[in-house]
Amino acid sequence: MRLAFVWQASSRAKGEGQLKRIIVHEEYCIGCRLCEVHCLVQHSQSHDIIKAFKVEQPRVMPRVTVEESGPLSFALQCRQCLEPSCLEACISGAMHRDERTGAVICDESLCVGCWMCIMVCPVGAIQRNLTGTRIASKCDLCYGADMPACVAHCPNEALTYEEISL
Known part of the structure:
Protein backbone atom coordinates (compact mmCIF):
# COMPACT_ATOMS: atom_id res chain seq x y z
CA MET A 1 0.00 0.00 0.00
CA ARG A 2 1.40 3.40 -0.98
CA LEU A 3 1.06 6.08 1.67
CA ALA A 4 1.60 9.68 0.62
CA PHE A 5 1.34 12.84 2.66
CA VAL A 6 -0.59 15.36 0.58
CA TRP A 7 -0.15 19.11 0.84
CA GLN A 8 -3.18 20.92 -0.50
CA ALA A 9 -3.63 24.18 -2.35
CA SER A 10 -1.10 26.25 -4.21
CA SER A 11 -1.79 27.28 -7.76
CA ARG A 12 -5.20 28.36 -8.95
CA ALA A 13 -3.73 30.32 -11.83
CA LYS A 14 -4.84 27.81 -14.47
CA GLY A 15 -8.50 27.97 -13.59
CA GLU A 16 -11.10 27.32 -10.95
CA GLY A 17 -11.08 23.79 -9.61
CA GLN A 18 -7.36 23.32 -10.26
CA LEU A 19 -4.85 22.99 -7.43
CA LYS A 20 -1.21 22.02 -7.25
CA ARG A 21 -0.04 19.81 -4.44
CA ILE A 22 3.28 18.79 -3.05
CA ILE A 23 3.05 15.08 -2.48
CA VAL A 24 5.55 13.38 -0.19
CA HIS A 25 6.41 9.80 -1.11
CA GLU A 26 8.11 8.68 2.09
CA GLU A 27 8.97 5.31 0.56
CA TYR A 28 11.52 7.14 -1.66
CA CYS A 29 12.87 9.54 0.96
CA ILE A 30 16.39 8.63 2.12
CA GLY A 31 16.69 11.46 4.63
CA CYS A 32 19.44 13.26 2.69
CA ARG A 33 18.05 16.67 3.72
CA LEU A 34 18.71 18.22 0.30
CA CYS A 35 15.18 19.63 0.46
CA GLU A 36 16.24 21.56 3.59
CA VAL A 37 19.44 22.78 1.93
CA HIS A 38 17.72 24.01 -1.23
CA CYS A 39 14.88 25.60 0.74
CA LEU A 40 17.43 27.55 2.78
CA VAL A 41 19.26 28.66 -0.38
CA GLN A 42 15.99 29.65 -2.12
CA HIS A 43 15.03 31.89 0.81
CA SER A 44 18.51 33.35 1.34
CA GLN A 45 19.48 36.83 0.17
CA SER A 46 22.14 35.61 -2.28
CA HIS A 47 20.50 32.41 -3.58
CA ASP A 48 24.06 31.01 -3.51
CA ILE A 49 24.70 27.83 -1.52
CA ILE A 50 28.15 28.81 -0.20
CA LYS A 51 27.14 32.35 0.74
CA ALA A 52 23.86 31.16 2.27
CA PHE A 53 25.67 28.74 4.59
CA LYS A 54 28.98 30.47 5.28
CA VAL A 55 28.53 34.23 4.82
CA GLU A 56 24.97 35.39 5.40
CA GLN A 57 24.12 36.12 9.01
CA PRO A 58 21.77 35.41 10.48
CA ARG A 59 21.33 32.25 8.43
CA VAL A 60 17.86 31.74 6.98
CA MET A 61 15.93 28.76 8.31
CA PRO A 62 14.70 26.06 5.95
CA ARG A 63 10.92 25.95 5.81
CA VAL A 64 10.92 22.20 5.37
CA THR A 65 12.22 19.74 7.95
CA VAL A 66 13.11 16.10 7.40
CA GLU A 67 11.55 13.96 10.10
CA GLU A 68 13.03 10.54 10.81
CA SER A 69 11.83 7.61 12.86
CA GLY A 70 13.73 4.40 12.37
CA PRO A 71 13.85 3.56 8.67
CA LEU A 72 11.06 6.05 7.85
CA SER A 73 11.93 9.60 6.82
CA PHE A 74 9.89 12.29 5.10
CA ALA A 75 9.88 16.01 4.46
CA LEU A 76 7.55 17.94 6.76
CA GLN A 77 6.29 21.28 5.50
CA CYS A 78 3.10 23.28 5.45
CA ARG A 79 0.22 21.30 4.01
CA GLN A 80 -1.51 24.43 2.75
CA CYS A 81 -4.74 23.28 4.42
CA LEU A 82 -8.05 24.10 2.78
CA GLU A 83 -9.34 25.36 6.15
CA PRO A 84 -6.12 26.46 7.88
CA SER A 85 -6.16 26.74 11.67
CA CYS A 86 -3.18 29.10 11.51
CA LEU A 87 -5.12 31.59 9.42
CA GLU A 88 -8.00 31.58 11.91
CA ALA A 89 -5.69 31.91 14.92
CA CYS A 90 -3.53 34.74 13.57
CA ILE A 91 -4.32 37.89 15.55
CA SER A 92 -2.43 40.28 13.27
CA GLY A 93 -3.55 39.13 9.84
CA ALA A 94 -0.02 38.08 8.93
CA MET A 95 -1.25 34.63 7.91
CA HIS A 96 -3.32 35.04 4.79
CA ARG A 97 -4.32 33.15 1.67
CA ASP A 98 -2.70 34.52 -1.46
CA GLU A 99 -5.41 35.54 -3.91
CA ARG A 100 -3.44 34.46 -6.97
CA THR A 101 -2.11 31.07 -5.86
CA GLY A 102 -4.36 30.08 -2.96
CA ALA A 103 -1.29 29.37 -0.81
CA VAL A 104 -1.33 30.27 2.88
CA ILE A 105 1.51 32.74 3.39
CA CYS A 106 2.92 34.58 6.39
CA ASP A 107 3.51 38.30 5.80
CA GLU A 108 6.56 38.71 8.03
CA SER A 109 6.08 42.48 8.23
CA LEU A 110 2.72 41.94 9.97
CA CYS A 111 3.69 39.03 12.24
CA VAL A 112 3.78 40.01 15.93
CA GLY A 113 5.35 36.78 17.16
CA CYS A 114 2.45 35.58 19.31
CA TRP A 115 3.04 32.01 18.06
CA ASN A 156 14.79 10.42 -5.52
CA GLU A 157 11.59 12.23 -6.50
CA ALA A 158 10.28 11.71 -2.98
CA LEU A 159 8.61 15.11 -3.44
CA THR A 160 6.43 15.82 -6.44
CA TYR A 161 4.41 18.90 -7.37
CA GLU A 162 1.28 17.82 -9.17
CA GLU A 163 -1.78 19.54 -10.54
CA ILE A 164 -5.06 17.90 -9.70
CA SER A 165 -8.68 18.61 -10.54
CA LEU A 166 -11.17 19.11 -7.73
Whole structure:
Protein backbone atom coordinates (compact mmCIF):
# COMPACT_ATOMS: atom_id res chain seq x y z
CA MET A 1 0.00 0.00 0.00
CA ARG A 2 1.40 3.40 -0.98
CA LEU A 3 1.06 6.08 1.67
CA ALA A 4 1.60 9.68 0.62
CA PHE A 5 1.34 12.84 2.66
CA VAL A 6 -0.59 15.36 0.58
CA TRP A 7 -0.15 19.11 0.84
CA GLN A 8 -3.18 20.92 -0.50
CA ALA A 9 -3.63 24.18 -2.35
CA SER A 10 -1.10 26.25 -4.21
CA SER A 11 -1.79 27.28 -7.76
CA ARG A 12 -5.20 28.36 -8.95
CA ALA A 13 -3.73 30.32 -11.83
CA LYS A 14 -4.84 27.81 -14.47
CA GLY A 15 -8.50 27.97 -13.59
CA GLU A 16 -11.10 27.32 -10.95
CA GLY A 17 -11.08 23.79 -9.61
CA GLN A 18 -7.36 23.32 -10.26
CA LEU A 19 -4.85 22.99 -7.43
CA LYS A 20 -1.21 22.02 -7.25
CA ARG A 21 -0.04 19.81 -4.44
CA ILE A 22 3.28 18.79 -3.05
CA ILE A 23 3.05 15.08 -2.48
CA VAL A 24 5.55 13.38 -0.19
CA HIS A 25 6.41 9.80 -1.11
CA GLU A 26 8.11 8.68 2.09
CA GLU A 27 8.97 5.31 0.56
CA TYR A 28 11.52 7.14 -1.66
CA CYS A 29 12.87 9.54 0.96
CA ILE A 30 16.39 8.63 2.12
CA GLY A 31 16.69 11.46 4.63
CA CYS A 32 19.44 13.26 2.69
CA ARG A 33 18.05 16.67 3.72
CA LEU A 34 18.71 18.22 0.30
CA CYS A 35 15.18 19.63 0.46
CA GLU A 36 16.24 21.56 3.59
CA VAL A 37 19.44 22.78 1.93
CA HIS A 38 17.72 24.01 -1.23
CA CYS A 39 14.88 25.60 0.74
CA LEU A 40 17.43 27.55 2.78
CA VAL A 41 19.26 28.66 -0.38
CA GLN A 42 15.99 29.65 -2.12
CA HIS A 43 15.03 31.89 0.81
CA SER A 44 18.51 33.35 1.34
CA GLN A 45 19.48 36.83 0.17
CA SER A 46 22.14 35.61 -2.28
CA HIS A 47 20.50 32.41 -3.58
CA ASP A 48 24.06 31.01 -3.51
CA ILE A 49 24.70 27.83 -1.52
CA ILE A 50 28.15 28.81 -0.20
CA LYS A 51 27.14 32.35 0.74
CA ALA A 52 23.86 31.16 2.27
CA PHE A 53 25.67 28.74 4.59
CA LYS A 54 28.98 30.47 5.28
CA VAL A 55 28.53 34.23 4.82
CA GLU A 56 24.97 35.39 5.40
CA GLN A 57 24.12 36.12 9.01
CA PRO A 58 21.77 35.41 10.48
CA ARG A 59 21.33 32.25 8.43
CA VAL A 60 17.86 31.74 6.98
CA MET A 61 15.93 28.76 8.31
CA PRO A 62 14.70 26.06 5.95
CA ARG A 63 10.92 25.95 5.81
CA VAL A 64 10.92 22.20 5.37
CA THR A 65 12.22 19.74 7.95
CA VAL A 66 13.11 16.10 7.40
CA GLU A 67 11.55 13.96 10.10
CA GLU A 68 13.03 10.54 10.81
CA SER A 69 11.83 7.61 12.86
CA GLY A 70 13.73 4.40 12.37
CA PRO A 71 13.85 3.56 8.67
CA LEU A 72 11.06 6.05 7.85
CA SER A 73 11.93 9.60 6.82
CA PHE A 74 9.89 12.29 5.10
CA ALA A 75 9.88 16.01 4.46
CA LEU A 76 7.55 17.94 6.76
CA GLN A 77 6.29 21.28 5.50
CA CYS A 78 3.10 23.28 5.45
CA ARG A 79 0.22 21.30 4.01
CA GLN A 80 -1.51 24.43 2.75
CA CYS A 81 -4.74 23.28 4.42
CA LEU A 82 -8.05 24.10 2.78
CA GLU A 83 -9.34 25.36 6.15
CA PRO A 84 -6.12 26.46 7.88
CA SER A 85 -6.16 26.74 11.67
CA CYS A 86 -3.18 29.10 11.51
CA LEU A 87 -5.12 31.59 9.42
CA GLU A 88 -8.00 31.58 11.91
CA ALA A 89 -5.69 31.91 14.92
CA CYS A 90 -3.53 34.74 13.57
CA ILE A 91 -4.32 37.89 15.55
CA SER A 92 -2.43 40.28 13.27
CA GLY A 93 -3.55 39.13 9.84
CA ALA A 94 -0.02 38.08 8.93
CA MET A 95 -1.25 34.63 7.91
CA HIS A 96 -3.32 35.04 4.79
CA ARG A 97 -4.32 33.15 1.67
CA ASP A 98 -2.70 34.52 -1.46
CA GLU A 99 -5.41 35.54 -3.91
CA ARG A 100 -3.44 34.46 -6.97
CA THR A 101 -2.11 31.07 -5.86
CA GLY A 102 -4.36 30.08 -2.96
CA ALA A 103 -1.29 29.37 -0.81
CA VAL A 104 -1.33 30.27 2.88
CA ILE A 105 1.51 32.74 3.39
CA CYS A 106 2.92 34.58 6.39
CA ASP A 107 3.51 38.30 5.80
CA GLU A 108 6.56 38.71 8.03
CA SER A 109 6.08 42.48 8.23
CA LEU A 110 2.72 41.94 9.97
CA CYS A 111 3.69 39.03 12.24
CA VAL A 112 3.78 40.01 15.93
CA GLY A 113 5.35 36.78 17.16
CA CYS A 114 2.45 35.58 19.31
CA TRP A 115 3.04 32.01 18.06
CA MET A 116 -0.68 31.19 17.97
CA CYS A 117 -0.18 29.73 14.48
CA ILE A 118 2.52 27.42 15.82
CA MET A 119 0.26 26.22 18.62
CA VAL A 120 -2.69 25.39 16.36
CA CYS A 121 -0.88 23.85 13.37
CA PRO A 122 -2.02 20.22 13.34
CA VAL A 123 1.17 18.95 11.70
CA GLY A 124 3.81 21.11 13.40
CA ALA A 125 4.91 22.71 10.15
CA ILE A 126 5.15 26.31 11.40
CA GLN A 127 8.30 27.23 13.30
CA ARG A 128 9.69 30.14 15.25
CA ASN A 129 12.11 32.04 13.06
CA LEU A 130 15.46 31.82 14.81
CA THR A 131 17.10 34.70 12.94
CA GLY A 132 16.62 37.15 15.79
CA THR A 133 13.16 38.35 14.88
CA ARG A 134 9.93 37.18 16.51
CA ILE A 135 8.17 35.95 13.41
CA ALA A 136 6.65 32.68 12.29
CA SER A 137 8.33 30.75 9.50
CA LYS A 138 6.48 28.37 7.18
CA CYS A 139 6.58 26.98 3.66
CA ASP A 140 5.44 29.47 1.04
CA LEU A 141 5.80 27.03 -1.87
CA CYS A 142 8.76 29.16 -3.00
CA TYR A 143 6.40 32.00 -3.84
CA GLY A 144 6.98 33.29 -7.35
CA ALA A 145 8.87 30.21 -8.56
CA ASP A 146 7.41 27.70 -11.00
CA MET A 147 8.26 24.82 -8.70
CA PRO A 148 9.23 24.65 -5.02
CA ALA A 149 13.01 24.22 -4.59
CA CYS A 150 12.55 21.14 -2.40
CA VAL A 151 10.68 19.38 -5.22
CA ALA A 152 13.06 20.53 -7.96
CA HIS A 153 16.13 19.22 -6.14
CA CYS A 154 14.90 15.98 -4.56
CA PRO A 155 17.22 13.31 -6.03
CA ASN A 156 14.79 10.42 -5.52
CA GLU A 157 11.59 12.23 -6.50
CA ALA A 158 10.28 11.71 -2.98
CA LEU A 159 8.61 15.11 -3.44
CA THR A 160 6.43 15.82 -6.44
CA TYR A 161 4.41 18.90 -7.37
CA GLU A 162 1.28 17.82 -9.17
CA GLU A 163 -1.78 19.54 -10.54
CA ILE A 164 -5.06 17.90 -9.70
CA SER A 165 -8.68 18.61 -10.54
CA LEU A 166 -11.17 19.11 -7.73
